[in-house]
Amino acid sequence: MSAIKNAEKVIPLNRLRPLAGGTPPVPWAGVPRPRTRVLAVTSGKGGVGKTNIVANLGYAMSRSGQRVLLLDADFGLGNLDILLGMAPKFNLSHVIAGEKRMEEIIVDGPGNVRILPASSGIQELTHLTRDQKIDVLTQLDRVLGDVDVFLIDSAAGISANVLDFSVTAHEIFVVVTPEPTSITDAYALMKVLSLKYTGRHCKLMVNMVASELEGREIHRQLNLVAEKFLGITVEYFGSIPYDERLTTCVKRQKVMAEFFPETETSRCLRQLARKMAALTITQYPQDGATFFWDHILQNGMSSSMRS
Ligand SMILES: Nc1ncnc2c1ncn2[C@@H]1O[C@H](COP(=O)(O)OP(=O)(O)OP(=O)(O)O)[C@@H](O)[C@H]1O
Numbered sequence: 001m002s003a004i005k006n007a008e009k010v011i012p013l014n015r016l017r018p019l020a021g022g023t024p025p026v027p028w029a030g031v032p033r034p035r036t037r038v039l040a041v042t043s044g045k046g047g048v049g050k051t052n053i054v055a056n057l058g059y060a061m062s063r064s065g066q067r068v069l070l071l072d073a074d075f076g077l078g079n080l081d082i083l084l085g086m087a088p089k090f091n092l093s094h095v096i097a098g099e100k101r102m103e104e105i106i107v108d109g110p111g112n113v114r115i116l117p118a119s120s121g122i123q124e125l126t127h128l129t130r131d132q133k134i135d136v137l138t139q140l141d142r143v144l145g146d147v148d149v150f151l152i153d154s155a156a157g158i159s160a161n162v163l164d165f166s167v168t169a170h171e172i173f174v175v176v177t178p179e180p181t182s183i184t185d186a187y188a189l190m191k192v193l194s195l196k197y198t199g200r201h202c203k204l205m206v207n208m209v210a211s212e213l214e215g216r217e218i219h220r221q222l223n224l225v226a227e228k229f230l231g232i233t234v235e236y237f238g239s240i241p242y243d244e245r246l247t248t249c250v251k252r253q254k255v256m257a258e259f260f261p262e263t264e265t266s267r268c269l270r271q272l273a274r275k276m277a278a279l280t281i282t283q284y285p286q287d288g289a290t291f292f293w294d295h296i297l298q299n300g301m302s303s304s305m306r307s
């Protein structure tokens with residue numbers, strides 16, 4: 001756990017800026033909307049398996065009858081579409097430019113899972129005028145009308161432009177692997193969430209474990225320091241085994257549960273997908289989509305996002 005203790009020294013409090021706020025309320029805030037659960041998968045360190053997890057859990061939830069829309073929100077190097085064997089022609093930047101409507105950029109993937117390709121365009125969202133934002137988010141709201149789970153594949157890291165986006169979700173899933181650097185970075189992320197974003201809690205997914213026991217132990221240790229130093233409880237969501245077949249799947253552009261449905265890893269992913277689909281939103285009891293875009297419109301993004 002020395003890795004986590006070191007993280008304590010790395011992020012001084014004065015580097016945490018408050019969220020910008022104060023734009024006027026949107027005219028239709030509070031209008032009842034269908035319940036869409038907005039879930040973000042993120043991590044402190046990159047390369048821990050977020051995109052694979054989003055693709056696999058999205059696929060499994062969709063196969064079990066949930067209406068799932070995946071948002072590729074990794075503005076660095078979004079590759080969710082590639083993992084799912086798709087090549088979308090258009091993305092969010094076309095919507096922002098007014099060339100396409102939101103419905104037109106969404107692509108259908110395996111198992112009826114749908115993708116909203118936004119890795120290009122997501123950062124532009126924050127540079128728009130209020131009217132442009134309302135237009136884009138109204139389109140998003142319409143799309144979310146028939147979505148049960150809106151699952152966001154976020155970029156890694158603790159910068160404001162990553163976290164401002166993740167915190168628009170009802171639930172934040174932090175992915176960690178047994179590597180010490182991944183654990184340190186996960187703790188750093190939790191620290192920023194708890195201090196800058198008024199105590200946002202998160203659920204932990206431990207990826208690439210040798211055993212469930214290893215995942216639970218990593219959670220136990222992380223939770224211990226999070227409770228002690230941050231005053232937050234980190235909930236254990238689940239562990240995913242290290243499985244080399246996942247690399248084969250990436251090469252074949254297929255999700256694990258589709259290509260190797262009867263393996264232990266696929267069973268584990270299906271179980272986590274069931275758990276995710278059954279989540280009751282407690283953290284922010286607002287109706288799904290409303291919360292998502294009200295947050296962006298009313299609170300805005302932090303200053304670094306707008307500059
Ligand atoms: N459970 C696993 N077992 C074995 N390999 C895995 C597992 N999960 C992910 N990987 C491998 O780890 C690599 C990184 O996965 P992925 O791209 O999903 O991570 P990421 O967190 O989305 O990365 P980035 O931060 O760059 O977006 C891939 O090569 C993937 O095949």
Ligand SMILES: [Mg+2]
Nearest residue numbers: 050051074079
């Ligand atoms: Mg990724």
